[in-house]
Amino acid sequence: MKILVPVKRVLDYNVKPRVKADGTGVDLANVKMSMNPFDEIGVEEAIRLKEKGVATEIVAVSVGPAKAQETLRTALAMGADRAILVQTDDAVEPLAIAKILKGIADAEQPGLVILGKQAIDDDNNQTGQMLAALTGWAQGTFASAVNVEGDSVNVTREVDGGLETVKLKLPAIVTTDLRLNEPRYASLPNIMKAKSKPLDTKTPTDYGVDTAPRVKVVKVSEPAARSAGMKVADVDELVAKLKAMGVHS
């Protein structure tokens, strides 16, 4: 079985985002960019399925600028077998990403597509579900466990009240939650090896997808700032403050 893992290049999660003064977006010039953390978890899960003998090949895909090659090389260094860059400098929305991924799924015929549950830049949490709609496949979102058994996969999902398990017919879509696994670091020899793994470059038009945005960003602004309050000296003072607000047993 082949596994497709879409990976997005995003602002590193340790970097504090700064809104641009002209209100057009978040400043991405000269800041550290990394693979979306949920996608690292997706790559790791695919590798574990390959190590278990469930998967035979892992194909990493990214839609983005030439620099997204770095993200794909990271996936290859972790253990993906080959990569596809669908190159574009435009900001592509989840619906169009899902259409491109549908095109790749048609060509590659994977048994599983493992995406992140959300990209931590736009926090959309849509692409996997949309891809599932377009392919007509079942979806196991927010996965904390993935078990392939024969021609189906059991996915345990993190839901608001706790955990839920669903059984999905393969091929299927999985989106990762944080506790699915802990991604490995690529070793130096594997980083070297990744440089010679195949990386194909395509464009959205190769898949017949129009990436013109449907949603216009009118402006991006800072959230209302929360001013720091006061430090209280001790528990007594805290109790007094809380009681003054009506908080007590």
Place this chain on the structure above:
Amino acid sequence: MKTLVWVEHDGKAVKDATLAVVTAAAKLGEVHLLVAGSGVDGVAKEAAAIAGVGKVHVADNAAFGHNLPENIAPLVAELMASHDAFLAPATTTGKNIAPRVAALLDVMQISEILSVEGPKTFTRPIYAGNAIATVESSDAKLVLTVRGTAFEKAATSGGSGTVEAVSAGGDAGISSFVGAEIAKSERPELTSAKIIVSGGRALGSSEKYEEVIVPLADKLGAALGASRAAVDAGYVPNDYQVGQTGKIVAPQVYFAIGISGAIQHLAGMKDSKTIVAINKDEDAPIFQVADFGLVADLFNAVPELTQRLGD
């Protein structure tokens, strides 16, 4: 504009998350509801009583029993032939279903709206709430998820919606429900609690969480929360997590105890009315958002606080 609101329920009662969505939908136009499930007459009656509701579409079918999106999304897509906007709460259920509906309709979803600025214009958080985007849709129909803490809850009575059965849809035959481990608790739910007591990595074990955090929450009738670090370390179940990828909360009072205040945690609680932080590191980022900060060892301060609040 005719809107269709996804009613979140547990088979017996309408969940609170629905009520904020009704408020958001009412800003766009006429409010219709969809109650999908198995044996949901009671839920439909309750839904029809929500203030401002016009029509309640009821799809009663075993295939809709566990909110499987493979079965539900085609049903919603069919109903959307006669509606202009589909709205669902930004809960795990809503987030699972709405994008699947959007793709079936060839529409770009707008996720987690915070406000309605115009018939097609909304604000939403990006970058874990470190920026707020104002966005305008150009699609013929709207698909929206709604952040519950950003809208008032519609009243649960006073409405007189008409109930109409829907026969569409069924089992797509590609997915099934296996089981769930849903925590049962007498405590208020995190997303609707007035007071939340959250503990972080500093607790060190589930025993200490029980011993230090739980009594304070008991005393205040509060819900229990946690940072991701505390969940990952197994001190508490996953549904306690507050943050960018956990629950978004906005209680009257939020206690962050032994939590450093990473941006991903702040994303879930910085709209709380009052934030109380207890941390032994006076430079912890949580103090930058705390109304009342106490620099102290939590293992001394919290038991003392619990005791003194009862005095």
